[in-house]
Amino acid sequence: MSHSRVSRRTFLKTGASALVPLTARAARREGPVVIASANGAACVAEALRQIQEGADALDAVIAGVNLVEADPNDTSVGFGGLPNADGVVQLDSAVMHGPTGRAGGVAALEGVMYPSRVARLVLQRTDHVLLVANGAQAFARMHGFPIENLLTERAREIWVRWRENLSNRDDYLPPHRPEDRNIGEDIRRSYDHWGTIHCSGIDLAGNISSVTTTSGLAFKIPGRVGDSPIIGAGLYCDNDVGAAGSTGRGEANLENLASFLIVERMRQGDSPQDACLYACQRIADHTRLRRLLNDQGEPAFNVSFYALNKAGVVGGARIRGAGGRMAVADAGGTRMVDLAYLYA
Ligand code: GLY
Numbered sequence: 376m377s378h379s380r381v382s383r384r385t386f387l388k389t390g391a392s393a394l395v396p397l398t399a400r401a402a403r404r405e406g407p408v409v410i411a412s413a414n415g416a417a418c419v420a421e422a423l424r425q426i427q428e429g430a431d432a433l434d435a436v437i438a439g440v441n442l443v444e445a446d447p448n449d450t451s452v453g454f455g456g457l458p459n460a461d462g463v464v465q466l467d468s469a470v471m472h473g474p475t476g477r478a479g480g481v482a483a484l485e486g487v488m489y490p491s492r493v494a495r496l497v498l499q500r501t502d503h504v505l506l507v508a509n510g511a512q513a514f515a516r517m518h519g520f521p522i523e524n525l526l527t528e529r530a531r532e533i534w535v536r537w538r539e540n541l542s543n544r545d546d547y548l549p550p551h552r553p554e555d556r557n558i559g560e561d562i563r564r565s566y567d568h569w570g571t572i573h574c575s576g577i578d579l580a581g582n583i584s585s586v587t588t589t590s591g592l593a594f595k596i597p598g599r600v601g602d603s604p605i606i607g608a609g610l611y612c613d614n615d616v617g618a619a620g621s622t623g624r625g626e627a628n629l630e631n632l633a634s635f636l637i638v639e640r641m642r643q644g645d646s647p648q649d650a651c652l653y654a655c656q657r658i659a660d661h662t663r664l665r666r667l668l669n670d671q672g673e674p675a676f677n678v679s680f681y682a683l684n685k686a687g688v689v690g691g692a693r694i695r696g697a698g699g700r701m702a703v704a705d706a707g708g709t710r711m712v713d714l715a716y717l718y719a
Contacts (some may be wrong), residue, residue, distance in 0.1 A: 392531065408687045408705040409576035412622045412679065414449055414626040416711070417442050418574050419704035424440045433472045433584035436574040437491045440588050443572045444489050447527045452486045455527045456590020460599045462534050464525040466490040468588035469505075470498055473614030474580075478504050480604035481511040486522035491588045493520065493606070505604060525638020537594055571603055573610060573620030573681055583685070585612040587620045601625025607635035616642045617685055619651070623678035623693065627658050627667075637682050647682035648690025648715050654680055655694045655717045673718045692716060 376702045407426045409419040422439030426432060426634050444453030451457070458464045468490035469480030479498030482505060484490050493515045516522060526534075555576040571589035578584075587609040591601045602625035603609035609625070611634035614619040619637035621628050628634075633654035640650035655678065662674045665707055671676040679693035691701040692715040699714035 377584075387688070388566075392412045396684065406706050407577055407579060408683060408689060408703065409439065409440065409574065409685050410574050410681050410689050410691075411574040411702045412620075412681060413700045413702060413711065414443060414451070414570065415439065415572050415702040416709060419576075419702045420709045421708075422574060422576050423704040425650045426576060429579060431462065431472075431584070432576040432578035432582050433470060433495065433586075435578065436576045436584055436586045437470065437495055439574050439576075440491050440572050440586050441489055444491065444588055447529070449570070449572075450530060450533070450590075451489070452572050452589055453644060454523075454525050455530055455531050456525065456567070457593035458526055458534050458590075459595045459599070460538075461597050462526065462531065463597065464530070465595075465597070465599075466525075466592055467591050467601055467609075468494045468555060468558065468586065469604040469606060469609055470494045470586045471584060471606060471610055471612040471618070472498060473583035473585075473612045473618070476614070478606045480505045480606065481507070481515075482600040482604040483508040483598055484511040484515065486512060486525060487515045487520050488523055488525060489520070491586050493518075494588075504606065507600070508598070516631055523528060534594065571601075571609075571622040573603075573622060575610070575618035575620055575681070575683055577683065577685075577687060581685070583612050583614050583618050585610040585620055589622075592625065596632050602628035605629060609630040609634065611638045613638050613642070615685065617647065617683050619654075619680055619682040621648075621678060621680050624676040626676070627662065627676060627678050631661055633657050633658060633678070633680060637680060641682065641684050645691055647684050647688055648692060651680035651682050651690060651692035652715050652717065657692060671718075679714060688714070 418439035422435040425435040447455035465483045467482045479494045539547040550700045575585040575588040587603040589603040610620040619634040637650040643677040677695045681691040683689045693699045700711040
């Protein structure tokens with residue numbers, strides 16, 4: 376291997392304060408709690424509101440992410456999500472219900488604004504766990520979901536600019552207008568963009584459920600499925616232990632089934648944050664291809680994890696960079712919590 380790695384477990388950092396024993400920051404909260412990725416502030420507030428009115432955690436977290444799925448301004452999830460290389464929005468989602476241990480998911484689903492609701496129906500109304508592509512859409516249609524155009528004008532324009540600027544040897548002639556400057560920046564961001572929303576919650580009965588939903592990698596090869604709809608990768612939930620979910624480079628997570636790993640680490644006594652850091656380290660240790668490493672031999676990509684345990688302790692971590700956050704809602708209100716990280 377062209378790089379060496381020293382164990383970082385003694386030197387793990389958080390955006391809040393470096394080199395502080397991690398468990399010292401694990402604050403236990405009584406009662407319901409909901410967590411989500413950083414794009415989920417409204418999501419956690421809505422899910423907690425529904426839980427406080429008596430909703431099952433599964434219905435509450437799905438209602439929370441529905442706000443983001445329907446939001447045209449979030450280009451990483453649902454309506455308004457950036458499309459695949461052919462300009463088609465393909466959505467992935469999965470749900471897991473702690474009390475029954477059941478799961479449902481859909482992948483490469485086109486034309487349905489709320490893939491998380493279809494994933495719940497897979498859980499409730501089939502003996503299967505995962506439906507994909509045309510089969511998933513036919514199932515959604517069977518249950519009354521309208522088939523809609525999910526490609527917003529903004530997402531279409533970003534896709535066109537991406538396509539036109541892919542090569543200077545094809546027949547597309549990028550217009551290079553001054554007003555394209557911002558679109559170019561959008562393209563740069565979106566190309567690095569592995570958005571998604573994960574949400575997990577504990578309801579009034581102490582039951583835990585989870586959902587992850589995404590439009591996946593912008594401009595992906597048509598048919599590409601990320602980690603989000605894969606149980607154990609994009610999310611995992613065990614009603615006796617806790618739940619975890621992810622955003623970021625799905626391929627790295629698929630090769631490590633990190634959400635399952637996090638829940639198993641929590642089962643063995645890790646705090647949610649420690650368990651998330653453990654998963655980040657596992658991915659880093661398994662990343663050996665030079666094209667995926669920076670000059671320091673560290674993963675050049677990011678994956679973020681969010682977790683809560685049965686006691687209501689929450690925590691998260693990502694591979695790269697201070698400044699990562701997660702959304703948390705509980706009796707104390709809604710707030711953003713710093714993610715720990717492996718590499719600055
Ligand atoms: N984590 C989202 C994806 O890779 O599709």
